[in-house]
Amino acid sequence: MKARARKGADRLVRGKKLLRHIHGAGGEAVVAGLGQISPDLARYIVEFAFGDIYSRKGLTLRERQIATVAGLVALGHAQPQLKSHIHGALNVGCRRKEILEIIIQLAVYAGFPAASNAAVSAREVFRERDARGLRN
Amino acid sequence: MKARARKGADRLVRGKKLLRHIHGAGGEAVVAGLGQISPDLARYIVEFAFGDIYSRKGLTLRERQIATVAGLVALGHAQPQLKSHIHGALNVGCRRKEILEIIIQLAVYAGFPAASNAAVSAREVFRERDARGLRN
Amino acid sequence: MKARARKGADRLVRGKKLLRHIHGAGGEAVVAGLGQISPDLARYIVEFAFGDIYSRKGLTLRERQIATVAGLVALGHAQPQLKSHIHGALNVGCRRKEILEIIIQLAVYAGFPAASNAAVSAREVFRERDARGLRN
Amino acid sequence: MKARARKGADRLVRGKKLLRHIHGAGGEAVVAGLGQISPDLARYIVEFAFGDIYSRKGLTLRERQIATVAGLVALGHAQPQLKSHIHGALNVGCRRKEILEIIIQLAVYAGFPAASNAAVSAREVFRERDARGLRN
Amino acid sequence: MKARARKGADRLVRGKKLLRHIHGAGGEAVVAGLGQISPDLARYIVEFAFGDIYSRKGLTLRERQIATVAGLVALGHAQPQLKSHIHGALNVGCRRKEILEIIIQLAVYAGFPAASNAAVSAREVFRERDARGLRN
């Protein structure tokens, strides 16, 4: 039992740490809000998405965020997650100009509507960050 | 005027050069095959996708390929293009292990079926490259 | 003519009955609202979706709602219909906990963004029902 | 009973007639094949898709086929249906060049992979028709 | 060379002209708004989508708008673009009744949720046009 508790804690602790590192207080708030609907779904996001996947080697966090933002632009129906991960990408070193480059790049593959809606989400993120006095 | 004069030809020339640089003879064959169905659609891919977008600054070619592969994994219905761009990513310096990392990363956002089908496409690409004696 | 009128009425009557049984006054209001835009589209939903499909044997209404909620979670772009069918699922005997289980299950196949957005829609439905004093 | 039989027959007869008119023997074979898996699903396609929808006024059959082909290009995962409806569009007066125009038009909205895959399907249709000695 | 010289400027000029012709001041405002986020993305829409694609021969503008509206209904996640192109379709001669026919037609291929959400967007467009005193 204790063993399990400890191991269970490992993925969770590692995930929480990465969630905070990538998404900051905003991301923690999003997951906490989701946790009020479904504690388990929120836990899987921390344990699996962050504890298992984001903590993998083989790509830099910056590269993982480029891949995630690109994938969310292509999905088209995931604007809240796209905004959250644009914040995340900027938090781990991407520049705003680079976010727009990813969006422009995806216009070729997912079409201009997906890219245009993503650009609108990007602007909202940029304004949120301006309001918080963030330069990037 | 003269500048623009050059520009008309530039997009096509620049696009062809980048198509060859990223996708090599295989990519040129794909576009040539498409050109036999619709010369204009093939030309737009070279002029717009490669001449306009891929030639932009702001992201490295390696980063653009990470974004493209991620977007195509998320789309789910674009296996031929995914295979073509996995080749392209490997041609501009991504390693096979990194392609699999992008695919694993996308399982979180597009689901395991999209990731599993992308992994099968990746294996086909790796085998094609093995058959051609490519180390990467 | 009379014959047709009667038969036409059959699918419509059967559909209206099932619409009311599954979705209650809320569902009738949604279809009525759609009918103000396109009476025919609203009629097809009642005749075909409810009169033909939902009235089929072979699955219980509870199972049909599980399938519908799961399909709408996977589609990702159908939040109004997802909310409407979460109401419907709860009306025909699913429990709130089971709706969340379907959503968690779909995170594996459609990804966490689709599941997270569905969870937010589920919470809105639960609150609407709380406000109406519904226990389930 | 007889009344219902007759009315049931109306939608079915009207649908079968339109199916034959738009898709010819090839379309009838597709529906017949589907009918061997699920007679009801095949019947709904004839009754609802063709008997109810295609038989509506307000758009010409040519315009309905333009809309259907465009929608199927955008869906991306419906190549068999896209091929079937490219045949249908050509059967009701669209020219091959116009099919390619629809596909090129959709590259803007659904992206180049969806358009490229649609172009490959179009070529297969054109070859099938060449083999049958059809000029259009 | 001279021909090409003109071409550079031509795409943008031709695109702006078509954008105004199809979408009017509303469309110009949308692109201008997008231009404040990403001037290049806005320029590609004018140069490529309108300057290259919409200016092609082979389909009437009315037919191109039918195809675009149908494709956007099928995409499901592009409501702002759907609304913009319903305006465009009405501006180039489609009637409101025909827009609803396209939406009803797509219910068969993209499902009733995509069609229902499109119908809601259509109503918003119709009301915007009513408010502007437009008969069509």
Next chain:
Amino acid sequence: MKARARKGADRLVRGKKLLRHIHGAGGEAVVAGLGQISPDLARYIVEFAFGDIYSRKGLTLRERQIATVAGLVALGHAQPQLKSHIHGALNVGCRRKEILEIIIQLAVYAGFPAASNAAVSAREVFRERDARGLRN
């Protein structure tokens, strides 16, 4: 270390057991094949999809398979996974007729092309099972 090994083993062992129970030797072969491309992706499917999610209480395995089949029909681009989970659904007590009911139900929400392609996948599964002498 041992503790972690044991706990790590827990999710994996539980997942493997459920994978075998739901999908049998065929499912194990699919995961093994995926494991030759990416051992980690295959492990996440066993640990997370089966060890975490399928092992949850709150829905019967039969209900989880109904939800999964419905979600995969709606996704449209996941035919290999759809076939695998139709097998799984039949293995945990669904009848073939019920699989077709789920597919017919989804025609309303995901459209007839998604349903028709799913029906073709279902027939392939039924034939595979006939060849193996399975009654269900």
